[in-house]
Amino acid sequence: MMPLHFGRRERLLFGIYEPAVGRRQGRGVVLCNPWGTESVRAHRSLKQLADRLARKGLDVLRFDYYGTGDSFGDGTSVRLSGWIEDAESAVEELMGVAGVRTVSAVGLRLGAGVAAKVAAARPDVVDRVVLWEPVTAGPEYLDELLDGVGQVGDEPVEVSGFPLPRDFVEDLKNLDLRGTPGRRCRALLARAAPPSAAELERIDASDVAVVAVDSPSCWVEEADYGAGAVPVDMLAAIVEWLA
């Protein structure tokens, strides 16, 4: 395991590189976090996913978007466009540090949209995408976030201690994943419940596989531990598809 900083000097990001263990496959995986408290709660599950993928011979990079987690910046500067740029940096960093030429992107919740956008932007490198409980409808997600918080007015809004900047709110309202991840990419839709036909149709990929594994929502707090339960069966299914 190697914790590191990468990215542009004025936009330094924190990541953890997990080198492949045993026989290397020569492929990499970048993990894209969800937003806010979901990211904190899912951290242990994403770490376990990285460990499992590395043991299958894949080089893995987990990272925090600018203004989140251990990366530089504060939460008031987050933009979805910035996250996509950060994920592209992560892909470049993984290619450099691990010497891989193809990379898969795994995104959880809002991170799924980031993974899909990166695949669309870098079809030369990103050949597989895992959309793990993706947020596909920005306005609905926003309603979910703001439930109990109130509407966004002139004052900055906080959701569980994370600032929700107005620009980010606009990004969510206008979230559009049409044309992603792209026809040169394979996609896996990983859900606890089987997806609808309409949901599958919206994914624009060379082929779309589905795993529906009844499993805990790792981004939701378990009891009052401050973290989510690890969905072991779901992790196993994702690893099997990627490896």
Add this chain to the structure above:
Amino acid sequence: MKERPVLFGRNRNLVGVITEPTDRSVVGPAVLILNAGIIHRVGPNRLYVHTARSLAGAGYRVLRFDLSGIGDSARAAEEGTLKDIVPRDIEDAVDLVTQDDPEGGVVLMGLCSGADNSFYVAAGDPRVRGLVLIDPTIPRTRGFHRRRTLRRLGSLRSWWNVLSGRSLALRVRDRASGGVRLPPDYFGLLVAEPEQAAAWVRELTVRGVQFLYVITGGASDYCNSAAQVREAFDGFADNLRVEWKPDANHTMSREAHQVWLRQTLASWLSDVRARVAGQDLT
């Protein structure tokens, strides 16, 4: 302010981030921030990240890291219970964060179990010069029960519960369920018996260790007054400061409370720094 990720510890299994002033001439004490429960080193709502950066801006070197088996740190290589592993990890972290200025010592800081772990190891490490304890375990005292009873007597809801029989029903249900008493370290908490804790307070006070307690509304189930800290531990002298924040939640999620915490820490640490400058490590 600059930051660097570190992989350290006797087994190189501990992951942390050092945040420090750009100016290398920083003097102690350093600050070590311990995990809140099983939340990784960024802390709830990035509380630890913002705190570390703010303190580095005020001239302190800060290390926030993950204990073995939490966050990104791998499990400890050696067998052992939390009583073996947690003090060992913290010792390694103190070694790292004080290596450029051992005389400056260290202030341990944590929320919830991070506070309990800080207190648990302090007596065993002479480098500890201060403790910042946010919602630590505080024994329920006679004063706690007295204040709670008085509040209930003045509460319409309490009277309604008694008169309607709801209070009795809840007690019966509680007794019938049997309840499960978990060992103190079940949730990663290292909590000493009250007598042992009181003895450590006396010992640390003699050593000149400074205490900053921050008690939020999240602790109201077991602490209902700032006075309860002195009620629970009678060994404090002028080395205790208690900040009572009943309007803040346990993770201090509101930005205003985080700003308040950073300002409070800066002023308290400046006092600790002045004392450290005038003392030898004992």
